[in-house]
Amino acid sequence: MQYEGVVYRPPSEANSLILQATIGCAHNRCAFCNMYREKRFRIRKPEEIKKDIDWAEQHYPPEEIRSIFLADGNTILMKTPQLIELLQYAYRKFPYLQRATVYGASQYLARKSPQDFQDLRNAGLTRLHCGMESGSDSVLRRVNKGGTRATHIKGGLLVRNAGIELSMYYMPGLGGLDMWEEHAGESAGVLNEVNPDFIRLRTFIPIAGTPMADDYLAGKFKLMNALQVIAEIRLLIAGLEGINSLLLSDHWSNFLSLHGQMPQEKANLLRAADEALTMPLSAFRDIGMTHGTL
Secondary structure, eight states: OOOSOOOOOGGGGSSSSEOOEEEEEESSTTOOOTTTTTOOEEOHHHHHHHHHHHHHHHHSSSGOOOOOEETTTTTSSOOOOHHHHHHHHHHHHOOOEEEEEEOOOHHHHTTTHHHHHHHHHTTTTEEEEEEEEEEEEEHHHHHOOOOOOOHHHHHHHHHHHTTTTTEEEEEETHHHHHHHHHHHHHHHHHHHOOSSEEEEEEEOOOOOTHHHHHHHTTTTSSOOHHHHHHHHHHHHHOOOOOOOOEEEEOOOOOOSSEEETTTTTTHHHHHHHHHHHHGGGGOOOOOOOBOOOO
C-alpha cells in the first residue's frame, strides 16, 4: 500500500480502508486550513491505485473490508469514467464491500452532470463528504473557500438527487463576532434547500501558520468564545426547517455534544443548547489556537 504525505479522513471513516486516489487538494487555498499544504494536487494513475487494491486484497481478510474512503481532498474531481473504473474494480476485489466514499467541494460537484452522479451511484459511490463550512457568500469570500452559496446548493442537490448519501460540514465560529448571525442564518438556508443526510459540526479554531490565524493574532478577526459559538449553533438549528438530516457533533473541536435527527429531535437539540448557555464560560475550554489540524 502506497501513501504520499499525511493522509486525512473524516472521523466517520475510521473503519474504512483508505485508498489514496488523488494527492492533495485541488483548491488548497482555504484561509482556515493547513491540510495538504505540502502536496501538489494530482490524480494518481489507475494502475497505481489498482495495485494498492490488490495489496489490500492479499493482506486483509475479505470480510474486514466493508467500506473504503478514496482520499485525498476532492477525489470527486477524477473524470467520471476513471472513478467508475476504480469503484468497479474495488467492488470486484472486495466481496463484502458496502460503502465507498469521497471528499468533494461544492465547486467541483457543480461541474458534473446529473448523469455523472447517477453513473457513479450505479458503480457503487454511496457517500460524499462536502465541506460547506458556511452558506454565506460573504464568509466564503473572506475565508477563500472557492465555493459559493449557489454551488453549495447546486452541487448538493446533484448528489442527493442521484441517491448518494451526503454529509455537509458546517463550521461554527467561522464568521467571527461580526458575521455570526449571517453565517448561521445563510447556512441554515442552504441546508434547508439541499436536505443532506448528515450535518456535521466542526468548530473553527485558528491553526498556526494559516491566514486566518495570522488575522486573529493581528486583531483583524474576532474569535468567538464557547458560549457565543453555542448561541450560533442554536441559531442554526432554529433555522433548520423541512429537512430530515441527522445533525452530528462528531469532532473534538466542538464544545457541546449534539446528536439528533431532524425534525423529530429539533426541540431536544434546542433544549440542550439552551441548557449549555446557562453554564458559566469557565465550564468550557478556551478556544485558543492549535498547532495541529482540524
